[in-house]
Amino acid sequence: MNIGCHLSIRNGFLEAAKLASKLEASAYQYFPKNPRSLSVKQWNPKDAEACMDYxxxxxxxxxxHSPYPTNLAIETPELRQATVRSLRNDLAIAEAxxxxxxxxxxxxxxxxDPLQGYKNIIQCLHEVLEGxxxxxxxxxxxxxxxxxAMGTTxxxxxxxxxxxxxxxxxxxxxxxxxxxxxxxxxxxPGGWAELDKKxxxxxxxxxxxxxHLNDSLYEGGMGKDRHAIIGTGSIGADRFRQCLKTFSAMDIPVVLETPVPRGGDHGPEIRFVKELSPT
Structure with missing residues (x-):
């Protein structure tokens, strides 16, 4: 499996990829720019190309990962245009x-009207992806x-x-x-099998x-988005063994967005997930 974690690009795109290697990761996630802004970023094309080659x-x-303010369902014209420009910028950086x-x-x-929200999402996707x-x-x-409750099914x-x-x-x-x-x-019991089949x-x-492989700090069904280190939360190691059987058959990145231990890194958690994964 392609296991990894979220990493900073403060030292550049290439250095983030090299850090992933040091953590024995074969995948990673990054914010292409300031995660708290919809601003458009000018990036270093040579650094991006070196990252791609590496x-x-x-x-x-x-x-x-797009910035936190990104909302596909946004209706305000000014914010809508800012969102479209930001996502196009994100796609260009990701491509590079x-x-x-x-x-x-x-x-x-x-x-x-919830239906309007769905219409907004489709229209925003259209504007971002056109061309x-x-x-x-x-x-x-x-x-x-x-x-x-949108986006939960x-x-x-x-x-x-x-x-x-x-x-x-x-x-x-x-x-x-x-x-x-x-x-x-x-x-x-059987929760993952039911989801997998559906x-x-x-x-x-x-x-x-x-x-995004994340344990949950809270019990299931509470609607609380609080991540926990794999095996330490409410989902637990046994349930992750079940879902990893499904993901192990897919050649896709599986990325941790879990808390980083103080003074440490995701290396031990990446190794633990590999141990949980079917061989």
Missing amino acids: CRTHRMYSIA CGSVGVVVHFGKYKGA WHGAAKLLIENQAGEGS LEELVQIRSLSDYREHIGFCFDTCHAYACGLWSSA AARLGYWDHLLAV
Whole structure:
């Protein structure tokens, strides 16, 4: 499996890839720019190309993550345009670094008509992807149900993709903590088997291109998005053994977004996940 973690690019794109190697990771995630802003970034093309070459040589996968303010369901015209420009910028950086794509949360809409929220998401995706011909894709991430129930079902994600005029540029990123928090991944016995079967039936797995592997600080179904180190949270090691059987058959990046131990790094956790994974 292609196991890794989220890493900083403060020393550049290439150095982030090299750090992943030091951690014995074969995948990693990064913010392509300031994670708290929708600003457009000018990047160093030579650094990005060197990163792409390094990852290809070492058979390493990377994914970018859009900034926190990104909301596909946004309705305000000014914010909508800022979101579109930001995501196009993210895609361009991801393409230059040879990344699989850019993870973007499904979107939250607080208006009275939920249908309008879905329309906003489809329109935003249309504006971002119109004219895009790169290999990097937008990877829509399932949500935890914190503040909004939108994006918590596989049906929603599959339908949004199918309704897009540019679906060939859209994939999925599955977050384990989010799925557990919203009840998509039931804590009952057989919960993973049920989710696995449903995802296969809907065709969700066919377009899964990345995984966020996170334990949950809270019990399942509470709608609380609080990540925990693998095996220390409510999901627990046994449930992760079950889901890793599914992901081990997919040649995709599986990335930790878990807390970093004080004074340490993700190296021990990456090794632990490898131990949980089927050989």
